[in-house]
Amino acid sequence: MVFPFGQATGAAGKRTMNMTVFEIRRHTLRRIYALYEEFLTGHSIACVKGCAHCCTGRVTLTTLEAYELISNWESAQRAAYGHTVKDLQNRPRFQPRFTTNQIAGLCAQGRQCPEEPPPADDGGVCAFLSAGQCPFYPARPFACRCMVSQSVCRTGGSALVDPLILSANTVFMQFIEHIDLIGASGNLIDVLAALATDADRSAYTHGALTWENTPLIANQPLKTLMIPPEHRNALMPLVQQIQQIRV
Template sequence: MKETILDHIYLAFSRWSSAANFACRPGCASCCTDNVTLTVLEAGRIASYCHSEKPPDWLIGKISLREPAVRPSQTTNEYVEAILAGEKEPQEPQKVCGSCVFLESGLCSIYPVRPFSCRCFASTTVCRPRGSATVPDTHLYGAMAAMQLIEHLGQFDSWGNMTDVLAVTLGGDRAEALRQHLRLARPLPGFAIPEEHADSVTRLLQMLFTTRVGTKTIEQILNGR
């Protein structure tokens, strides 16, 4: 059931954002850094894919290459919960990210199962190496809402940097040491969407919430009904 809902979130976001004129194309990959977060649900997909499509120990080798430079101090839902409570945005220390361990010759080696953090990243101008992307605000808020729903799906399981979550999911020598860097995925606290972007993001959420999985809508399932 969660896998199916995750696929619907990917699909709904892809449809919703398809009208934007992004400059992204295969081989353009300066956005592929080690600052990617995900849930255990998405990590499990990557592990299954690598188990069937890659040589033995390929994934273990990849995630052992290096430690990520950035480990977020809040999950997306923790961040939104703090914003809704009127707290100031936390200042994360500025760090230079390394390349993603899954980037090979400018292409993603796990493309069919890349997590949502990668799927939603886009720019209307070609990014320069170590430069920033140009992302329309509406796209950012839609991506944040979708990320919140994915975190909600994986609530009370681990959430964190992609290689940390994968290492803990796979087990092994480093798993316990890396567990300290993970956070727990949290339930949805609500959305923090500015009024000027609310109509567009609501269209995305409506498209998703009204989709039926079996006898229920996704909204009913996410609400535990």
């Protein structure tokens, strides 16, 4: 796994030699998630278990994140979910038109950063939220992990997010997209639908799944980090930590 700017994951070692490229991607994703948890410990966060105010139909993720999520389910859950996502296909939801690295690329070329038009209906509460709990919390995607507020948003009406955390979130999303270049990004329902069967997941792990007839957008490599000038110094150590991940 090669990260941009000349760094690589997977230092020499017996364990790395025995791992497939796809397994290295999965391990790298878990390390990125762990690094994000570590990053958050230095910040004051009001979010607590059981608060699901930010669990909406706007959640987006990569195919690698969805694969990781599905892999954490029991086999019975996996078998049932294929039907569940098909039932959800008519549900209104936010479907992004650009990936984070696509937006970064356009901005780097001096073109106007495209804005995603707000959906007429984003589907309200996340379709998977069950009795106020996330059924796959330990393996939840980054978009759910990074919804962190300094104040209790349920009472305040909206989240209060430290601008530095927002910039860090973009950096993490750029790397997460980069490690899944055989994959795509999209709404939670759409990505889970694309990986609904064992055959889909197997094809994906071999880079043989295509996205033309799906609402998903092919992931793009990270070429330019999107960090505002005022946060560059503060976030460069974090960028280096991500680049130095060894699996």
